[in-house]
Amino acid sequence: MRILLTTTSFQDTPGRHHDLLKNSGFEVVTARGPLHETQMLELIRKDGDAGGFDGLLNGDDAITAKVIDVALPRLKVIAKYGIGLDSIDVKYATSRKLPVLFTPGVNHTTVAEHTFGLMIAAAKHFWPHLRSVKGGGWKRITGSELAGKTIAVLGVGRIGKEVVKRAIAFDMTPIGYDCHWDAAFAAQQHGLKHAATIDDAIENADFVSLHMSLADDDRGMVNKAFIDKLKKGAVIINTARGGLVNEADVAEACRSGRLGGYAADVLDVEPQKVPHVFQDIDNIIVTPHVGSRTFESVERQALRAVTNIVEFLKGGKDFIQANPF
Numbered sequence: 132m133r134i135l136l137t138t139t140s141f142q143d144t145p146g147r148h149h150d151l152l153k154n155s156g157f158e159v160v161t162a163r164g165p166l167h168e169t170q171m172l173e174l175i176r177k178d179g180d181a182g183g184f185d186g187l188l189n190g191d192d193a194i195t196a197k198v199i200d201v202a203l204p205r206l207k208v209i210a211k212y213g214i215g216l217d218s219i220d221v222k223y224a225t226s227r228k229l230p231v232l233f234t235p236g237v238n239h240t241t242v243a244e245h246t247f248g249l250m251i252a253a254a255k256h257f258w259p260h261l262r263s264v265k266g267g268g269w270k271r272i273t274g275s276e277l278a279g280k281t282i283a284v285l286g287v288g289r290i291g292k293e294v295v296k297r298a299i300a301f302d303m304t305p306i307g308y309d310c311h312w313d314a315a316f317a318a319q320q321h322g323l324k325h326a327a328t329i330d331d332a333i334e335n336a337d338f339v340s341l342h343m344s345l346a347d348d349d350r351g352m353v354n355k356a357f358i359d360k361l362k363k364g365a366v367i368i369n370t371a372r373g374g375l376v377n378e379a380d381v382a383e384a385c386r387s388g389r390l391g392g393y394a395a396d397v398l399d400v401e402p403q404k405v406p407h408v409f410q411d412i413d414n415i416i417v418t419p420h421v422g423s424r425t426f427e428s429v430e431r432q433a434l435r436a437v438t439n440i441v442e443f444l445k446g447g448k449d450f451i452q453a454n455p456f
């Protein structure tokens with residue numbers, strides 16, 4: 132069996148996942164993702180009839196219908212290292228009876244911690260402060276507490292739930308919106324309010340934190356119209372997907388002070404294309420999609436992804452399929 136491994140956090144982080152993959156006996160070809168469509172096509176076509184892959188162990192690479200067509204009939208499985216499947220044409224894979232495996236439940240605590248890191252950094256102006264001190268200065272800007280503030284959590288799934296728990300610990304008032312509301316979870320979290328609509332969730336929010344998956348309908352949902360419904364000075368945190376946000380509208384609102392700030396771990400196009408509209412705006416901070424990149428989380432996620440692909444290709448049962456058919 133020959134597989135293509137493109138995720139860099141898997142490759143760059145030591146851990147037991149390397150042994151597990153080595154012991155599979157598969158031939159492993161590595162590349163540094165995220166790869167766009169042309170790069171994927173080049174790799175798959177590289178060795179002609181002698182090439183191609185039985186499985187993809189991928190991160191956020193573009194696995195489009197065209198990539199799938201070229202990779203078939205040899206390709207037997209797509210094993211996503213992660214939970215977000217928006218860079219894979221899952222609908223097309225399903226129509227070609229190609230299983231897409233994924234790794235739910237391995238990185239929610241890590242991403243929730245990152246969310247709070249970004250929230251505190253935005254509320255207390257870490258970026259201009261750090262830049263000032265590193266440059267020999269001592270510039271001081273007054274920040275805001277999280278305690279007593281309302282946080283709208285949009286998408287109360289695995290990560291959103293962990294954010295709710297931490298918000299309560301910070302003495303914040305969480306108000307959640309999810310198209311599949313988990314009433315049992317909400318009942319355990321004293322103080323989690325349920326909003327019937329996104330508008331209800333955001334209207335009194337001091338912080339809005341995005342934790343939903345990206346679907347075509349949600350693309351660019353955080354735009355001028357959305358921002359106009361927020362309190363002046365509200366701060367948006369996005370550790371979900373860059374595509375949920377209209378970046379030009381967010382940049383304009385942060386520049387004008389309509390928004391207090393935007394703190395994200397994700398961009399619409401990654402790695403960023405420079406110049407980027409966010410680059411010179413001090414109340415916008417972006418980390419390079421490292422929300423789930425901790426030693427603990429990478430190993431959990433990588434072990435799950437390797438188990439998925441090895442079990443699937445060897446005829447076992449211990450794999451998690453996102454598109455059962």
Ligand SMILES: NC(=O)c1ccc[n+]([C@@H]2O[C@H](COP(=O)([O-])OP(=O)(O)OC[C@H]3O[C@@H](n4cnc5c(N)ncnc54)[C@H](O)[C@@H]3O)[C@@H](O)[C@H]2O)c1
Nearest residue numbers: 215286287288289290309310311342343344370371422423
């Ligand atoms: N920054 C990172 O490194 C990183 C790591 C993992 C996941 N993510 C992203 O974080 C997000 C959440 O991941 P998760 O593991 O919690 O996923 P999840 O599937 O457990 O939860 C997503 C939740 O969003 C809800 N949802 C989907 N569309 C919605 C909509 N239009 N309105 C309201 N709710 C909606 C779903 O019902 C679900 O409860 C995803 O976008 C994922 O891609 C980012």
